[in-house]
Amino acid sequence: MTRHDAVVVGAGPNGLAAANRLVDAGWSVLLLEAQPEVGGAVRSDRELDPDFVHDTFSAFYPLAAASRGLAAFGLEEHGLAWRHAPAVLGHPLPDGRWAVLHRDRQVTARLMEEQHPGDGVAWLDLCAVWDRIGEPLVSALVSSFPPIWPGLSVLARLPGAGGLDLVKTLLTPATELGRRGFGGDGAGLLIAGNAGHADLPLDAPGSGVFGLLLTMLGQTVGFPVPEGGAGRLAQALARRLESRGGEIRCDAEVEHVIVEHGRAVGVVTADGRRYDAGRAVVADVSATHLFGGLVGPAHLPARVTRGMRHFQLDPGTVKVDWALDGPVPWASPPPYDPGTFHVGDSVSEMTEALGQVAAGVIPAKPFLLAGQMTTSDPTRSPAGTESMWAYTHVPQPDQTVRDAGEGGVRGLWDDSDCERFADRVQARIERLAPGFGSRIRARRILGPRELEARNANLVGGAINGGTAQLHQQLFLRPVPGLLGRPETGVRGLYLGSASAHPGGGVHGAPGLNAARAALLHHRLRRFHR
Numbered sequence: 401m402t403r404h405d406a407v408v409v410g411a412g413p414n415g416l417a418a419a420n421r422l423v424d425a426g427w428s429v430l431l432l433e434a435q436p437e438v439g440g441a442v443r444s445d446r447e448l449d450p451d452f453v454h455d456t457f458s459a460f461y462p463l464a465a466a467s468r469g470l471a472a473f474g475l476e477e478h479g480l481a482w483r484h485a486p487a488v489l490g491h492p493l494p495d496g497r498w499a500v501l502h503r504d505r506q507v508t509a510r511l512m513e514e515q516h517p518g519d520g521v522a523w524l525d526l527c528a529v530w531d532r533i534g535e536p537l538v539s540a541l542v543s544s545f546p547p548i549w550p551g552l553s554v555l556a557r558l559p560g561a562g563g564l565d566l567v568k569t570l571l572t573p574a575t576e577l578g579r580r581g582f583g584g585d586g587a588g589l590l591i592a593g594n595a596g597h598a599d600l601p602l603d604a605p606g607s608g609v610f611g612l613l614l615t616m617l618g619q620t621v622g623f624p625v626p627e628g629g630a631g632r633l634a635q636a637l638a639r640r641l642e643s644r645g646g647e648i649r650c651d652a653e654v655e656h657v658i659v660e661h662g663r664a665v666g667v668v669t670a671d672g673r674r675y676d677a678g679r680a681v682v683a684d685v686s687a688t689h690l691f692g693g694l695v696g697p698a699h700l701p702a703r704v705t706r707g708m709r710h711f712q713l714d715p716g717t718v719k720v721d722w723a724l725d726g727p728v729p730w731a732s733p734p735p736y737d738p739g740t741f742h743v744g745d746s747v748s749e750m751t752e753a754l755g756q757v758a759a760g761v762i763p764a765k766p767f768l769l770a771g772q773m774t775t776s777d778p779t780r781s782p783a784g785t786e787s788m789w790a791y792t793h794v795p796q797p798d799q800t801v802r803d804a805g806e807g808g809v810r811g812l813w814d815d816s817d818c819e820r821f822a823d824r825v826q827a828r829i830e831r832l833a834p835g836f837g838s839r840i841r842a843r844r845i846l847g848p849r850e851l852e853a854r855n856a857n858l859v860g861g862a863i864n865g866g867t868a869q870l871h872q873q874l875f876l877r878p879v880p881g882l883l884g885r886p887e888t889g890v891r892g893l894y895l896g897s898a899s900a901h902p903g904g905g906v907h908g909a910p911g912l913n914a915a916r917a918a919l920l921h922h923r924l925r926r927f928h929r
């Protein structure tokens with residue numbers, strides 16, 4: 401048995417962020433991770449080819465780059481270096497045109513202007529609005545509820561940023577947003593494609609603000625990648641934690657949280673070891689596992705058990721990685737090589753594909769998010785080659801109704817389903833880049849089951865810890881009774897994973913919010929003694 405002030409369960413970016421925040425406050429912290437290495441969905445590997453680094457899950461980190469909480473850790477001193485592709489994001493169209501987001505807004509505007517006169521100025525106007533409101537808006541969205549100070553700051557700046565017109569713009573669905581003030585389709589493709597990173601229907605309110613947020617982060621901080629692989633970000637967090645006395649144990653799956661007299665006092669791992677926590681247990685664990693197994697139902701308040709009956713996961717995911725012998729042979733090369741690119745012939749095709757997923761249908765023309773990693777960071781593979789991936793969403797395995805495509809994918813996501821669906825994904829790229837298939841040195845497919853096997857938080861391939869739709873956001877996340885706060889209804893136990901507000905993405909906010917709540921409660925307990 402060991403005793404620490406805090407035990408953090410799960411070494412994803414949120415668990416690592418929480419643990420760092422707690423050691424900074426002088427607490428003794430033990431971080432327990434089920435997998436053989438830290439990082440959660442922020443890891444890299446050389447499984448396809450020893451000369452190629454592939455990011456096993458996530459790859460681009462605008463949210464991390466914009467996070468004040470992560471910036472405060474000074475991760476550059478612990479080995480993190482950011483790299484940027486020549487362009488942030490590209491969206492190729494079958495007619496050879498590209499929508500391109502460049503980190504220099506003047507370049508983005510020039511490219512838009514070339515496609516439709518007037519769109520360049522409209523883009524710069526949109527950027528100017530974001531300059532006024534973006535920072536407080538992001539702060540308000542990532543703070544614990546209620547976000548009093550950042551909320552007031554947003555309200556104070558609202559009149560200068562467009563007032564109620566801006567509120568209406570932010571509530572406009574992504575499908576419409578790109579049409580407001582733009583004659584060409586470039587802005588709309590960029591915003592809708594970015595909205596497609598969450599599982600919000602593109603024609604529903606909430607998709608517009610999410611698409612705009614990611615697009616404007618791309619415009620202001622870029623979509624950076626850690627030099628050497630995504631795992632370097634997690635390793636920098638882990639190194640910093642250990643340099644300050646924090647302890648990390650891998651291959652240590654927590655089986656349950658010990659609750660005594662209504663208070664979480666420690667955890668037990670699969671090998672039967674007990675680890676005591678004098679002040680807090682922070683769970684970087686999906687809500688489904690924390691409230692559906694790690695904590696016995698007898699210890700949970702009725703409002704949590706009730707809320708979890710209606711907890712909704714986000715869709716499943718299929719990710720395909722390729723080691724390419726050469727660069728992607730675009731039929732029509734982009735004006736600047738993008739790190740991230742999206743594949744969808746139009747906003748309406750993307751809307752249809754994401755709508756199908758929501759309806760339990762495997763899309764015939766899946767909307768792809770893809771990354772050219774060597775283009776983003778030349779250290780990822782030998783010169784002249786490309787380390788590449790694409791992923792797309794599919795219905796949760798138990799919710800698949802049918803396949804809209806011709807391959808007869810059943811939604812079981814066994815090897816056969818994964819191979820046939822990966823061929824469909826690959827054909828989408830081949831159409832835009834004839835000869836793509838002939839450059840493949842190695843391919844790997846991570847279907848929903850394989851993703852979950854590599855990280856228990858990715859339940860059924862859900863990458864965001866629960867749907868990002870409005871009915872499970874803000875004070876409704878993860879369940880209405882918890883009011884968007886990290887408290888769980890069990891004293892001393894905090895939910896610090898992407899299942900908590902503000903949800904998925906690598907920004908550390910759920911972990912930092914959980915650590916902050918634990919520190920505050922500890923201070924209050926001491927005060928009342």
Ligand SMILES: Cc1cc2nc3c(=O)[nH]c(=O)nc-3n(C[C@H](O)[C@H](O)[C@H](O)COP(=O)(O)OP(=O)(O)OC[C@H]3O[C@@H](n4cnc5c(N)ncnc54)[C@H](O)[C@@H]3O)c2cc1C
Binds near residue numbers: 409414433464903905
């Ligand atoms: C394929 C994919 C692509 C993505 N792309 C991006 C991207 O490009 N940019 C971006 O910002 N976000 C991206 N995301 C989302 C982002 O990676 C996640 O939202 C983020 O990693 C969530 O962090 P977390 O710490 O909450 O959980 P995770 O990163 O999932 O980590 C949870 C950790 O907890 C461990 N764990 C779980 N249960 C236990 C237990 N009982 N005992 C011990 N350990 C346990 C797991 O093994 C895991 O290591 C992507 C995700 C996926 C899967």
